[in-house]
Amino acid sequence: MTFDRSVPAVSLLIGERELNAGSGGVFAHINPATGEHQADIPLAGPAEVNQAVACASEAFEVWRRMPGAQRSLLLNRFADLIQANTQEFIRLAAIEGGTPITVGAGGPRLGEEWTRYYAGWADKIDGQVVSMPPAEELIYTRPEPYGVIGIIITWNGPLISLGMKVAPALAAGNTVVIKPAEQTPFVAQLFARLALEAGIPPGVINVLPGSTEAAQALIAHPEVQKVTFTGGPVTARKILHQCADLLKPAVLELGGKSANIVFEDADISAVAQMAAFWSVGLLSGQGCELPTRLLVQDSIYEQMVQAVAAVAGHLPLGDPFNANTIIGPVINQDACTRILGMVERAKSSGAGRVVLGGERVGGEFANGYYLRPTVLADVDPRSEIAQQEVFGPVLVIQRFKEEAEAIALANSTGYGLGGYIQTNDLGRANRLAAALKTGYVHINGTRNIPACAPFGGIGLSGYGKEGGRPGLDEFIRLKTVSMPA
Incomplete structure (x- = not known):
């Protein structure tokens, strides 16, 4: 198969809006296979982060109230589109990160698998009755989404990271603002556009290639309820310093020396x-x-x-x-x-x-x-x-x-x-x-x-889980309700 080597333009995606410029400046994208400049990537700054979080917060009120069966249907449509666009994802991965087309199919295959797996969970999230008769109170738990999730991913395997993070967050009823690495913005942009095509409401997924300042603004935003990050320990420590000041939870998928x-x-x-x-x-x-x-x-x-x-x-x-x-x-x-x-x-x-x-x-x-x-x-x-x-x-x-x-x-x-x-x-x-x-x-x-299995490390490899039911639970918080029996 012959692949087109043309480079797509990149925008900041906030809801249905595409912005061709951002307050974070421009990143000169270099083709790693040739060492040549091939695109100028607009970068979000704090202003665009504020817009995206506001959009995601508004969309959250719609998405969280949507029946789980409907969220499941839309996520399965999304998985269908990821699969249908396999060749384009392979092409973009070769352009942005130098991933050979012979191995590039792994990204869309896993992106589809994780999205479809969590589509299956969207209508199966339930609480528990935790009191035992003859207790004087009936006590039960309500699983609830956090709200807006800040997602920060690194440049290797971006579609895999998006599947691992976005699909469970959405299945649980959250909305997301994604900051992909500026080195690999093309795959993330197609991912977000396909979500809209699948019928996922505007604002549920927002994508902002951005500067360090943008990442800091995303983490610090009071309406961002949780942060999930894939990258290295050095950056993770900086993220955790911010999260610690705000008492904000985080999931960290870091490096390894397996x-x-x-x-x-x-x-x-x-x-x-x-x-x-x-x-x-x-x-x-x-x-x-x-x-x-x-x-x-x-x-x-x-x-x-x-x-x-x-x-x-x-x-x-x-x-x-x-x-x-x-x-x-x-x-x-x-x-x-x-x-x-x-x-x-x-x-x-x-x-x-x-x-x-x-x-x-x-x-x-x-x-x-x-x-x-x-x-x-x-x-x-x-x-x-x-x-x-x-x-x-x-x-x-x-x-x-x-x-x-x-x-x-x-x-x-x-x-x-x-x-x-x-x-x-x-x-x-x-x-x-x-x-x-x-x-x-x-x-x-x-x-x-595989999507069905919990994945995550200890020590310098981070904490929290992606995959399986534990990966869904990362995006759910339990509320306990009691009433007279």
Whole structure:
């Protein structure tokens, strides 16, 4: 299939209004595959945030009173439109973030899945009678939406983040103001337009690419009742400082340094394919729950190092619109500098042995933000590159002898988002699942972030849940009512 590479204009979407300029200025959007300027993105400031929150507050009175069955119908229509526009979402992801078209279908697939899943919850939200006879009072709970939710998402996988946050918020009866990253505004804009096309009332979803000042204004707004954020710990701390001053609740889906633990009874070839693709291939390593640490049992260590490096070295790198490309660029020049700096410090300090990569791609891709897939072996577990999230196509490999050592290594960072276990011994798999300090554990290749399952981390990986009933409950607050029995 041939994709159109034209770049759409971006507006601020407040209700049904589209504003071509904002008080936050303009962001010069650079194509990460070419390094060339391709669009000027209008940025919202506090003035537009105030307008969007007012619009969302007005829409909330309509949306919250709509029967759950009607909200369910509209969300299912929305899911239908996400699915129908799969190719356009793939195209926009390649333009804005350099996501290869070969892997870009994951965004709309998950966006549809999460929207449809929570559409199924919209008419099933109920309270409980909590008193027992012969109590003198009848006591019951009323589940109620918060109101306006402030949603702040980062640039990697924006459609996935939107599905994970917007769908449960709307199913519960809330309205939202979304601040997407200025690096990836195109997908969010299409998302909001499709919601209107589905019949979701104007103002239920508002989208404001914006400056830091806009994010601060959104968090501080008195009518924004809760904040949900996907990003990194540094920004999360700033958000929490604001929320703490206001006693405002927040959900934080942050980074990870997930360990992929491989025991000697695992299928080396299959694990090598999975380990390479899910660390340096998918999204060029720019994913929060990707297994970027490979812990390998001593007896198969060298064999696994060579197998993973061989697979990673043959993953096709290139133009995101090429049907053969698996690895695209990282998001920008700053990311290139940061990632290569971490690899160089690991090399110079003796913290790891570079088996593959560790350099920027030249030639026809020199102007884009391409990094060769990088594999480091014998990595010191105390080193920066073993402890800190790289968020790029870098895999670190470490050796262990016994189960207890693997657990200690896996739990040795401050993150706790995901964990991966590769073994044919299900007893051992369950022991490790209990021992790992993470919010999610994948055994023998199970997939990431299905809508039906709670997802979220501990420690530096944040708190709160997205997915399943717990993800819906994040957007509901319970009121208790009592009356004479």
